[in-house]
Amino acid sequence: MHVLVIGAAGMIGRKLVARIAADGAVGGRKVSKLTLVDVFAPTAPSGIPTEAWAADLALPGEAAKMLAGKPDLIFHLAAIVSGEAEADFEKGYRINLDGTRLLFEAIRAASYMPRVVFTSSIAVFGAPFPEKIGDEFHLTPLTSYGTQKSIGELLLADYSRRGFFDGVGIRLPTICIRPGLPNKAASGFFSGILREPLAGKEAILPVPDTVMHWHASPRAAVGFLLHAAGLDTAPLGARRNLTMPGLAATVAEQIEALRRVAGDKAVALIRRVPDETVMKIVEGWPRTFDAKRAEALGFRAEKTFDEIIRVHVEDELGGKVA
């Protein structure tokens, strides 16, 4: 099987490629070739013949080049993230809407039937919310990023319905714990208050302990992508987009999990610096979902925050807490 990963140099993309290389297969089918693309040239893993190059998906003709080898499975992870798509209206629409549409059009023009796995986001939802957000709740994004992801979902469903490809859209929870340096994303603190203390560093908490949000680990996200790649799509019917399972947890619950894994010393590194701007943004975000469809289809996320922290300690810290 030939697998194309668009957005292969991003955090999830790199983990996905590493996992495919380690397994040598996806959904029980041997992977014989990888094509990896991103705005920066992705790194080829060892063990699988790989072509990797840098490309701008929104430039005409670029998607066709990626499809030249008619990949059987296409992961479309490339996106301008939430904060940047809000700050740069044109760039967000160019990559997240035009780029996605150019890819889908190139697949249609190539006249074959690959599986397409598209990463959407819970940013397609916007407050006010019911107590739990069900699988039939409408999409009312409160950001341009969420709007672009919603449009991607609609296109994916229509192109699948028309028989141009076999698509599955997965709405990722907030990924926690994001490895790497702290960033300025409004959601950054959900990872920061765990990642930094686990490394012996101070972290800022800008919201009250009572804030609840919907999380899954990077490892779970890779699991969602691989499960979507091998999924029998017949039971999906025309509804090709799925809210992924996750863990609803308050900041207080995150902190108690940190205490159990790394002790009071780690918790003491969290500094409370309330930030009205961040609080206001977070108020519009989903808290908890009832992701029945995805669960029935076999998608799995972590059940406790202790597990989410343990995944980080294993995958990023070589099993050691500072």
Add this chain to the structure above:
Amino acid sequence: MHVLVIGAAGMIGRKLVARIAADGAVGGRKVSKLTLVDVFAPTAPSGIPTEAWAADLALPGEAAKMLAGKPDLIFHLAAIVSGEAEADFEKGYRINLDGTRLLFEAIRAASYMPRVVFTSSIAVFGAPFPEKIGDEFHLTPLTSYGTQKSIGELLLADYSRRGFFDGVGIRLPTICIRPGLPNKAASGFFSGILREPLAGKEAILPVPDTVMHWHASPRAAVGFLLHAAGLDTAPLGARRNLTMPGLAATVAEQIEALRRVAGDKAVALIRRVPDETVMKIVEGWPRTFDAKRAEALGFRAEKTFDEIIRVHVEDELGGKVA
């Protein structure tokens, strides 16, 4: 006030322009100028200074020409209809998605704050449905037309949220009784079984009497557009798209209303010719809604099918039944 109507030569567009010309005002504000555009040059009404021309909204630069006079109020009714958008994939996306986006982009570039009223459709919804479709039910269109309208709604909401214009999207019910000649739209029979017998002609009924659907008259549709034009949008928040009220009626109820208005002789002109293809299409369509939000905002539709028929007899038949 300067009013631009895009799609002014269509059935609803012509009725809207006639009503504006008759009233001389919209939402209590005097109309001093009309700009009318469609693929065929619309007819100018008497009494209001009017510019009218034929244009293809999907050609670059055309939307900017329509906005040259900075119209205060823009009705965007132009669309490739459901059947044609399904038959011609590229044409549907070109007009319904690219055309709409080019219009919205042109307004953004013009840097002012017009009211934009966009006609969406209940085709944004697809089966399976709950008993009544509420205001928070997700959009799962089963046609490319419905997909394109859903995307138009999302763009309208995002452009409004970003402050590029002040948009209201209205999801029209099936318009009944459509005047004019019978057409091949799958929904054509809902109008045909009334319009044709009222004119003394035979009509074909391809589905069982038990089929229920969601209707409003052309006059009600014009009323929705004018109400949306004058609406205080503050209570809408970020949710700019509204399911319009309508009348849920079975085919049997339509026929009984016809009997009350035009007698057994008219009903006898309906020929039952079951059509599996039409039945299959109609199965995926919405039956009934709970359009609470729009009703609370003052949108009004007919309450009985007798009323819907009476509107047709008054507006199209000069008050006379054949």
